[in-house]
Amino acid sequence: MKKLIVLIALCLSSQVFSQTDEDVLKQIYKTALVEGKSYSWLETLSIDIGGRLSGSLNAERAVDWGKAELDSLGLDKVWLQPVMVPKWVRGAKEFAYIKAGSGVTTNVNICALGGSVATNPLGVTASVVEVKNFEELEALGEAGVKGKIVFYNRPMQADLINTFSAYGGCVDQRYMGAVEAAKYGAAGVIVRSMTLNIDDLPHAGSMTYEDLPVSKRIPSAAISTKDANLLSTMLKLDTSLQFYFKQNCKQLADVKSYNVIGEITGSQFPNEYIIVGGHLDSWDLGDGSHDDGAGIVQSMEVLRLFKTLKIKPKHSIRVVMFMNEENGLRGATEYAKEAKAKGEKHVVSLESDAGGFTPRGFSFDCTEASFNKILGWKPLFEPYLIHYFIQGGAGADVRPLKTDSNITAGLRPDSQRYFDHHHAANDTFDAVNKRELELGAASMAALVYLFDTHGI
Template sequence: MIKKMMILLLICGVSAFAKAQNDSIQIRKIYDEALKNGNSYEWLNYLSNQIGSRLSGSLGAEKAVNWTKEQLDSVGLDKVWLQPVMVPKWVRGLPEYAFIETDAGKTTKVPICALGGSVATPNGGVKAPVIEVQSIEEIEKLGAANVGGKIVFFNRPMQADVIDTFRAYGGCVDQRYSGAAKAAEYGAVGVIVRSVTHSLDDYPHTGSMSYGDLKPAQRIPAAAISTNGAELLSTLLKLNPETKFFFSMSCKNLPDVQSYNVIGEITGSEFPNRYMVVGGHLDSWDLGDGSHDDGAGVVQSMEVLRIMKAINYKPRHSIRVVLFMNEENGLRGGRKYAEVAKSKREKHVFALESDAGGFTPRGFSFDTDDRNFDEILSWKPLFEPYFIHSFVRGGSGADIGPLKGNGTVLAGLRPDSQRYFDHHHAANDTFDAVNKRELELGAATMTGLIYMMDNYIQKPGKLMTLPIKD
């Protein structure tokens, strides 16, 4: 009996070793295809430079939907289709204008941009005294007596000593999203928010904001100011607390319009009714061309399926690329995809999102249980030759978040993030800021993970160390 068990263990060990060798060879093929014959950089060039910004409901977004569908059709996928989704339509209008007034007639112009969803200033703009705060809670402590009739200046920066820049971002973005709603409650006439970036520059960074339950008549204009502008305003307020701020914006919210998620699929050879998703969001803000956020994720996700076709890999599960619409100011695309999947009772076993820029890939974050994560950690040796070493627990992506539940494993590509927020939601989020090789490495890394999941996932929420044998 002992001898038989030893023989069985030896056979299993040899089989596992052979499988690991095969996985290593397959992942090498994936990287070779991405780096030698990749399409992601050329695709991004067209998306960024020929189509440009793709704010939900805009002509750019419509062009991007049609163009990406054409490209997926050309790859030779089994299915390509458009999934209708109603999205908000907010327009920026004329360029914003702002200045700091330290004395009558003594002004200094500073760069600002309207926050997405903001109302316009009244005709002729808004000029008022400024009160600087570091948090939403500080407004509550100051009360209406100190806030009423003033422009609230939120000046809490990203925390410099937090190495994870996404955590630093999360530590201060509440003032951008909810600051105007709170300031309006206490009688403020406008809000200026320090741009959410570590960089000190003259680029204001936009982003979504919400008025919560405020009625339209109670809403106040909200803008981001560049970090250099914020530093100057803060300094001048210390020198002269009577300093005033003027800004003018003509942005507006229009009725919702129809747009689309773009979806392409390779049908699974063994499990056609079990789905794996890879995607990014097709919409972008309107200041730059959205190359890092999230043009990179879009073309990398498209490239995953192109690579599989190019190396003649036939996935066992149905693999979909989903280019989500309206992540930036509504998340309508991600919610719609999950809603339709639920209505059709589709079984989603895995979803991967790239929405952290096109910088050098470092690894992945996983939203799953302990058992699955321990299994995934055993794959690290296959990725370490490509300097992919960070497999961590954490969030995945906003668009795939609605798929959470029923054991679905979620993951997010994690590139080096130290320069990401230099470009995030700003006019310098442009094609020239993306490195070709880094972009291609990210696409290969995503394809490698999809390959591993396709071979080792057994059923929703359960992984195996050996391939399924039915």
């Protein structure tokens, strides 16, 4: 009899919610696919605004646009969080060529890496030494490197199924290449673009000089993979060939910018936060549609879906458009600092920053107990062909929010096409598929709903 009462009580309690998790997820996916807004938002952000490097006029316009759109959603709060960001400018288009011993020159496609110094105004001409890694560089030493251009040419590994693993295995060349080569007196650095495609596009991205004095900083640029292959082949035939490149990029003083934040205040736990976000800044060569316009509009869509479906969350749900992920992470740092100062408890922080491709699942940085609980939700996602739940790193913007007890998480879309576009001139709106983008937004909303309903 007691069991029966419990059973009836359970039935009644489930009637109070009146909808099962399955039903809510179905509504979320249906609404995102049939009357979603993420794609038209992305069209505006990508086409009307475009590439939005931190500190640029376009980044300012993106902030204004983001706030205006959030204002229109009827959220409980929308605000701008000020943050000082670096302002690096590319300047005039870079120019580079290979000069063979015969004197014949072949133009190649390069772009200055973000944060790099300019060459001198007339450009740098030097012979080239090709290396695959820092060990080879060290073995060459000052005798082999001084006065030369170091050409880092270790390709991304094509047999890794997750292309982010292939990226992770190569990006040290781009980020640390200049500081390592400068140790041996190199005149400059050329880095093979971080892509698996063999094409003509140089891929930008950040690099560092660490604490190198300004006088020791050497210019650093990415070269397209096709031209990297060409340079490597020509070097094998003629080690005395010369490489010329000119770039007039510049690091200016920091400028004021903003994170854009919107909130639906929780009905039961208003001071406990589940946040969804992406980064509003992008590189400047394309329009930043995949990196990370997609994450921005998907995060906005999560809150819009909650409003449209009249889901009243127990926790406060925030969308955070982080500023300056690409070359400083200042927005994320500032957001985490203020959250800590105010004692805001961030229970779950979910980022989308891996492109607007078909979602395959999520990665979670969390306790074993939380992960096991999350694994229990896998069947709810299977109708949407979401199968991939792993413990692993979340996005860079939510990492500063990690504590021992909370969860940071990342949407994991299909990664095959991501590095075809990453930081390059073809990261543009036409490379985003409407349904793939919408499925990602729906998957994020579904996960947020489950966290809000069932806790962590």
